[in-house]
Amino acid sequence: MTEPTKYLLDESRLPKYWYNIAADLPVPLPPVLHPGTYQPVGPADLEPLFPLALIQQEMATEREIEIPTPVREIYRLWRPSPLYRARRLEQALGTPARIYYKYEGVSPAGSHKPNTAVAQAFYNKEAGVKRIATETGAGQWGSSLAFAGSLFDMEIQVFMVRVSYQQKPYRRALMETYGATCTASPSMETAAGRAILAKRPEHPGSLGIAISEAVEVAVQRSDTHYALGSVLNHVLLHQTVVGLEALAQLELADDYPDVIVGCTGGGSNFAGIACPFLGEQLRGGRPVRVIAIEPAACPSLTRGQYAYDFGDTAHLTPLTKMYTLGSSFTPPGFHAGGLRYHGMAPLVSHLKTLNLIEARAYHQLSCFEAGVQFARVEGILPAPEANHAIRGAIDEALRCKEEGISRCILFNLCGHGHFDMQAYMDYFAGKLTDQSYDESELAMALAGLPSVPAV
Numbered sequence: 001m002t003e004p005t006k007y008l009l010d011e012s013r014l015p016k017y018w019y020n021i022a023a024d025l026p027v028p029l030p031p032v033l034h035p036g037t038y039q040p041v042g043p044a045d046l047e048p049l050f051p052l053a054l055i056q057q058e059m060a061t062e063r064e065i066e067i068p069t070p071v072r073e074i075y076r077l078w079r080p081s082p083l084y085r086a087r088r089l090e091q092a093l094g095t096p097a098r099i100y101y102k103y104e105g106v107s108p109a110g111s112h113k114p115n116t117a118v119a120q121a122f123y124n125k126e127a128g129v130k131r132i133a134t135e136t137g138a139g140q141w142g143s144s145l146a147f148a149g150s151l152f153d154m155e156i157q158v159f160m161v162r163v164s165y166q167q168k169p170y171r172r173a174l175m176e177t178y179g180a181t182c183t184a185s186p187s188m189e190t191a192a193g194r195a196i197l198a199k200r201p202e203h204p205g206s207l208g209i210a211i212s213e214a215v216e217v218a219v220q221r222s223d224t225h226y227a228l229g230s231v232l233n234h235v236l237l238h239q240t241v242v243g244l245e246a247l248a249q250l251e252l253a254d255d256y257p258d259v260i261v262g263c264t265g266g267g268s269n270f271a272g273i274a275c276p277f278l279g280e281q282l283r284g285g286r287p288v289r290v291i292a293i294e295p296a297a298c299p300s301l302t303r304g305q306y307a308y309d310f311g312d313t314a315h316l317t318p319l320t321k322m323y324t325l326g327s328s329f330t331p332p333g334f335h336a337g338g339l340r341y342h343g344m345a346p347l348v349s350h351l352k353t354l355n356l357i358e359a360r361a362y363h364q365l366s367c368f369e370a371g372v373q374f375a376r377v378e379g380i381l382p383a384p385e386a387n388h389a390i391r392g393a394i395d396e397a398l399r400c401k402e403e404g405i406s407r408c409i410l411f412n413l414c415g416h417g418h419f420d421m422q423a424y425m426d427y428f429a430g431k432l433t434d435q436s437y438d439e440s441e442l443a444m445a446l447a448g449l450p451s452v453p454a455v
């Protein structure tokens with residue numbers, strides 16, 4: 001009983017700054033382009049959608065960006081989140097590896113997403129915005145923004161991908177409890193939604209479509225802004241609170257990661273835990289292997305093309321250079337709904353092209369197997385998305401065992417799965433299958449990439 005199981009930081013050690021890796025990148029990020037002119041966008045182009053403070057963060061190059069006091073005050077409801085040493089998992093695997101996980105499931109919405117939702121609601125409120133329209137896949141982001149909206153007394157309108165809307169009524173109920181409204185997407189409320197339903201009335205929806213609907217509402221209503229729960233630089237920036245805390249907690253443990261593992265949908269929880277450590281490396285500190293785990297059914301980093309593409313299906317968003325499967329790509333309806341996006345954060349994509357990170361794709365059955373193994377020894381029931389990170393961490397730990405080397409492995413347990421029990425029930429009933437995307441649909445979606453002149 002001498003060795004600690006969890007490393008807790010006092011509230012006073014909650015980070016005062018977010019870490020901006022743009023300050024330490026050896027090559028700057030490619031510019032974001034205007035969808036009409038293909039010229040780099042300026043702050044004015046984004047003002048219909050975002051408050052100036054977030055636009056500035058999107059383009060910022062200073063290393064530390066102060067966390068506003070009201071945001072820190074709210075973070076204190078659940079932050080600093082615990083860092084656990086997964087001793088029972090280590091024992092079960094018989095590995096010499098030291099496995100740590102940062103647990104973001106302690107937030108009110110049950111994932112890392114409130115870290116940015118609270119910040120985004122704060123800056124919008126400060127700018128006098130009354131309403132925010134957004135999309136949600138599995139419902140994690142929608143419920144996080146709904147929670148943040150309730151704290152700042154703002155109206156939140158959520159377009160929820162139709163398959164998830166049907167599979168996850170409790171997520172919808174949580175959003176409504178926080179006072180938000182939730183609509184299945186594609187919907188009849190927007191031109192983008194109506195156009196898609198006219199072609200395919202039973203369309204299961206996708207994040208790309210739901211984004212189009214929310215952006216359309218934000219552009220058309222002067223009292224409404226838009227918010228995105230992943231992908232953008234400012235979102236990844238807010239999530240660095242996770243990695244900054246982990247750095248301090250591992251110092252308490254007198255340890256430092258050799259390997260960091262995270263799951264990637266749009267890339268925010270992954271970047272949040274990894275970037276502060278990559279920053280140390282880029283400034284001449286210890287090198288670290290960083291591994292992104294993505295679903296084999298929606299494999300943007302491992303099978304996508306690094307190209308300029310739209311963030312949404314209706315092509316309303318600016319163009320960003322990223323690993324993409326094409327904006328018309330609709331992944332199969334697998335259960336890790338939060339990982340069903342056609343593109344990867346431009347920043348994470350950039351890190352990949354610089355060989356600062358690696359990527360792997362896993363099918364869902366092996367991820368659920370890892371998640372169940374984890375739950376049975378560590379007790380926490382992970383979100384299906386997080387199961388990808390667990391699979392990756394376990395595989396790294398098993399490699400340590402084969403090689404007889406004790407490495408330090410850190411992974412982000414980005415959320416709990418209490419709203420995802422249907423997925424677990426399907427898994428135990430043998431109803432989950434390893435779904436593959438349609439190769440010809442991927443080829444078509446990639447053929448439809450916009451042809452952008454070299455910038």
Ligand SMILES: *Cc1c(COP(=O)(O)O)cnc(C)c1O
Nearest residue numbers: 140230265266267268269338415
């Ligand atoms: C949204 C979500 C993800 C995917 O988003 P990222 O931006 O890649 O982090 C992963 N896990 C959970 C629990 C989520 O809610």
